[in-house]
Amino acid sequence: MRYAALLLLLLAGCPDLGSAVPATCTKQFDKCKLPSGPLGVCQQIDCAPGAKPPCLKCVSQH
DSSP, X not given: OHHHHHHHHHHHTOOOXXXXXXXXXXXXTOEEEOTTSSEEEEEEEOOOTTXXXXXXXXXXXX
């Protein structure tokens, strides 16, 4: 019973890290959220004509 109560207290205090991860990239190698939901990492890509570098895209970590 004590273990269940302790577990409940620990889980209640954990922040929701998924909501703190941005969907848009501002810095290479930062964590980001892919449109489909899982976490990704910001990678530099070739810029489209007229775009100001650095151009970044959220890509899968796997």
